[in-house]
Amino acid sequence: MSTPLDTIAASPVELLASGSCLLCGSANLEVVLDLGLAGLANNLPTAAECDREPLFPLRLARCPRCTHVQLADRVAPALLYGHYLYVSSASSTLTAHLGSLAAAIAARVPAHAGAASLDIGCNDGTLAAHMRGHGFRACGIDPAQNLAPLARAKGIEVEVDYFHGGTARRLYDRHGPVRVITATNSFPHIPELHSYLEGVALLLATDGVFVIEAHYLLDLIEQCAFDTVYHEHCHFWRLEPMMELFAAHGLEIFDCERLPIHHGQLRVWVQHRGARMPGPRVAAQLEAERKAGLHERAxxxxxxxxxxxxxxxxxxxxxxxxxxxxxxxxxxxxxxxxxxxxxxxxxxxxxxxxxxxxxxxxxxxxxxxxxxxxxxxxxxxxxxxxxxxxxxxxxxxxxxxxxxxxxxxxxxxxxxxxxxxx
Ligand SMILES: [Zn+2]
CATH class of the missing domain: 3.40.50.720 (NAD(P)-binding Rossmann-like Domain)
Known part of the structure; x- marks a missing residue:
């Protein structure tokens, strides 16, 4: 039943074109860690599926031009996210964490009458339900068909789709400007960054906030957590390349904080450029990244x-x-x-x-x-x-x-x- 790792080649249909930087488009990615061929980390095969399980190259790469760290090879999203077994509400730690995130957002950007919030990758609606509890008209978008009914049962308006420029226009027509956009644990999964950010910039209200929580490259390096590299994570973010990306779309980071959950995460607060004065934590964290040498190959x-x-x-x-x-x-x-x-x-x-x-x-x-x-x-x-x-x-x-x-x-x-x- 078990198959030697190097005897199965990935199907070319399922493996997207690779090799150019997802952030700046440079064609010269440098592979820094070649982890070989691996199965999809969250698709655990049954005994019958073991014999025909596809394997894909898993290589961590760095762009020498913009220094962004990412996967060199990308797997088609439909294989990764079409039917998702992981449900946010299954973990009491995560549910409590999402509750505290909603409270932190509501303290900073209180809901006014009719204010909408959108959770991108809303899973079973756990975070959106917390936002609803703080007075927001809570919406969500997620490609997993099987999770939408769970979110709808919590009173959340759900769009079953990927978030990008096209779906953002549809959401804008329906809801108008959105006061709060959240993306927890989904931002590292986005191959089409520029379409995604066009969508965020279009939807976000003038004084609105876009809040990201994602695993953090500095934690990966500090913990030697190379095993957190798997196909869903096409980006390993740190602040500097993120700032470059947001600037290209008229957005900016105005605050950030490190969180102890999972393997350590970074929470990033984003706004339309100039909406608020950026706080001191952004410069301090940038300095910590530089000091750790995250911009260098070594x-x-x-x-x-x-x-x-x-x-x-x-x-x-x-x-x-x-x-x-x-x-x-x-x-x-x-x-x-x-x-x-x-x-x-x-x-x-x-x-x-x-x-x-x-x-x-x-x-x-x-x-x-x-x-x-x-x-x-x-x-x-x-x-x-x-x-x-x-x-x-x-x-x-x-x-x-x-x-x-x-x-x-x-x-x-x-x-x-x-x-x-x-
Ligand atoms: Zn690049």
Missing amino acids: VYDELARRACTIRRDLRTALDGFRAGGKRVAGYGAPAKASTLAAWCGLGPSDLMWIADRNALKQGRFTPGTHIPIVAPERIDSDEPDILLLLAWNFADEIQIQLAGYRARGGRFLMPVPEVRLV
């Missing part, structure tokens, strides 16, 4: 070097455990587990299975590498000697949950930022 070469060290050390550790008769399994099958498994060439001979609490993932397999995903009860029945922590950003929480396993002598293997037994 930082990414170091990231690639560390990723190679992790791969070598993890393979050595797993081969050693097998030679010593130890039984090894994994814990946590988030999207980044797919990248780590593909990069390190992990298969069912390295990890018997990976336990995950999400019932939708159980019974499926890791993309491309085909390690079975099982319910956490297997830890008690199989009693592995070692658990590889693939959701390493939740290591503390997981070790507390699995205190019984540790008390029986079980050990945890951390893969990132360096391979070590804990």
